[in-house]
Amino acid sequence: MPTLSVFTDVPLARKLEGSLLKSYKQDEDPKKMFLAYRVCMTDEGHPWISPVVNKLRLQIAQDPSLNYEYMPAMGMKSFIHASLELLLGKHSEAIVENRAGGLHTVGSTGAFQLGARFLRTWYRDARTIYITSLQKELHGFIFQDMGFMVYEYSFWDPKKLCIDHSMLLNVVEQASPSSVLVIGSIGECNLTQSQWAKLMSTMKSKQIFPFFDIPNQGLSTGDLDEDTRILQSFVSQGFEFFCSQSLSKNFGIYDEGVGILVVVALNNQHLLCVLSQLKNYTQALWLTPPTTGARIVTSILSNPALHAEWKYSLKEVVENIMLIKEKVKEKLRLLGTPGNWNHITAQTGTHSYLGLNFQQVEYLVKKKHIYIPKNSLINFTCINANNIDYITQSINEAVLSTRGPVKCLQKINDL
Structure with a gap:
């Protein structure tokens, strides 16, 4: 038979x-x-x-003080802290007020997996995701598999042959209330201050949740702070948001899958609750994140000369x-x-x-x-x-x- x-x-x-x-x-x-x-x-x-990465690889490989025990489910604390400061700035009010935190993830895909799972479970009114066409293949299908309705948008104007960032305003104006807007490569979003202000005002009135994606900080304009400056405006305007921060491309450690899911909340109590739920998801997905890339990044960011x-x-x-x-x-x-x-x-x-x-x-x-x-x-x-x-x-x-x-x-x- x-x-x-x-x-x-x-x-x-x-x-x-x-x-x-x-x-x-x-x-x-x-x-x-x-x-x-x-x-x-x-x-x-x-x-x-x-070039500085190769130096750190050798140092880490020859460091006798390192042990290779499993990391906590949240990941390396020093890496998370260094990444947060790189993204939001050392003097960010969200960091000072202890309402910004993160989890060490397996690259940006891991960050989106965590974020999508959380939003599906706890942001129950959110059923629609707006994401750029360039991110659809990498991250859009994560939301789609979670049961979200996914819509694509693009900054590229095929008639004028130019990047038209006002298209982002059009997306927000037409977006469903209580939806999620994935905003990628904000260093390349050359909106004026008034356009950003209008965007944030519309998002607030519609309760649209921002999910930022920062895959290559420093490789858009050459200025690390300029590439993420607008995040400070979202913080100061009282937005809660997620942000996938990948640190593989801008360090040249692509095979390490170095990432973090950043959470900005209204207060520390909310932050701790969100992080606790995300921590449970990590235990189901990968239990403990890889550490070599995180050690390299942390060592560079914490040393002024290497930085x-x-x-x-x-x-x-x-x-x-x-x-x-x-x-x-x-x-x-x-x-x-x-x-x-x-x-x-x-x-x-x-x-x-x-x-x-x-x-x-x-x-x-x-x-x-x-x-x-x-x-x-x-x-x-x-x-x-x-x-x-x-x-x-x-x-x-x-x-x-x-x-x-x-x-x-x-x-x-x-x-």
């Missing part, structure tokens, strides 16, 4: 963006390039690591990105590539839109073996002196092949 499998009705999961990397690896063309890495890359084509060296390394990365973007724009201008390419240098951060349409992206992938996502959002740290000419010439060919101006066909969902 044949044995019936419990897996008979299990279908293949839908393909994620990782399938693009798989296609790249299977490509045997010697000129192939992949411009969609999530990590920062060096000119040699290797993942970027802050300064790390900040300088971030500034170098951002300056190099800005220079590469300028060179790409200038080379396209010299080639006479149709379209206005000012949108490349107008964007901040490691990843920016090229503003190519679907046919142009397909041309790059199939004809030139340059692998980029369908929305043409590329990692500019992947471009260097060795490949910039081939890339810009290929973009020029792709645009000319369509015989039309550059347009972006990225879909922005109506909310």
Whole structure:
């Protein structure tokens, strides 16, 4: 008698963006390039690591005083404290008033898992999540699996070929009351003070809960404080919020999954209750978080000399990105590539839109073996002196092949 499998009705999961990397690896063309890495890359084509991190790795490996006992479920206290000060500032009123805390998580995904579970259980009126299209694949499905209705929004205006941050205001104005708004990469949200004030006023009136995502503090503008300054406004305006803070990318320790879920409450009593519930979730999910990355981060942030060296390394990365973007724009201008390419240098951060349409992206992938996502959002740290000419010439060919101006066909969902 044949044995019936419990897996008979299990279908293949839908393909994620990782399938693009798989296609790249299977490509045997010697000129192939992949411009969609999530990590920062060096000119040699290797993942970027802050120079100070390598020093700390050696020190930690040779430190005889370290023991490797399990961490508490909350994680390393020193790491949580250092991360909070980095995010909110040492003199933040939330820290001074002891109403800000956090849990050491397994990267940003772990932070979103905790936050989503908590909101599903304790914020019972919240049934709707608004999240950027760029975060949908990483974190949106976490909320979706929890039973939330998830809507996407985008800052990219496909008609004007620019980042339009006023779209965030439109999302809030149309959002359902008692919903959750995920706000990512706030260092790149160039709203004016009056726009932020209007945003916060609308969120308060609708009781919209903010869930911030800070994946690369210091890699947007090159200024650690500037990249998270608006959080202070939310604190001073009396907002309670969650914030996923990832410290993998800006230190170059991608494989460590270093993260924290930050909680800002109205008072210490509320904070302690929230943290106690989150602690129970961690025991069910991973029991104890990994420590090597957290030790590296804590050692750097608590040592003024190492902290300064790390900040300088971030500034170098951002300056190099800005220079590469300028060179790409200038080379396209010299080639006479149709379209206005000012949108490349107008964007901040490691990843920016090229503003190519679907046919142009397909041309790059199939004809030139340059692998980029369908929305043409590329990692500019992947471009260097060795490949910039081939890339810009290929973009020029792709645009000319369509015989039309550059347009972006990225879909922005109506909310």
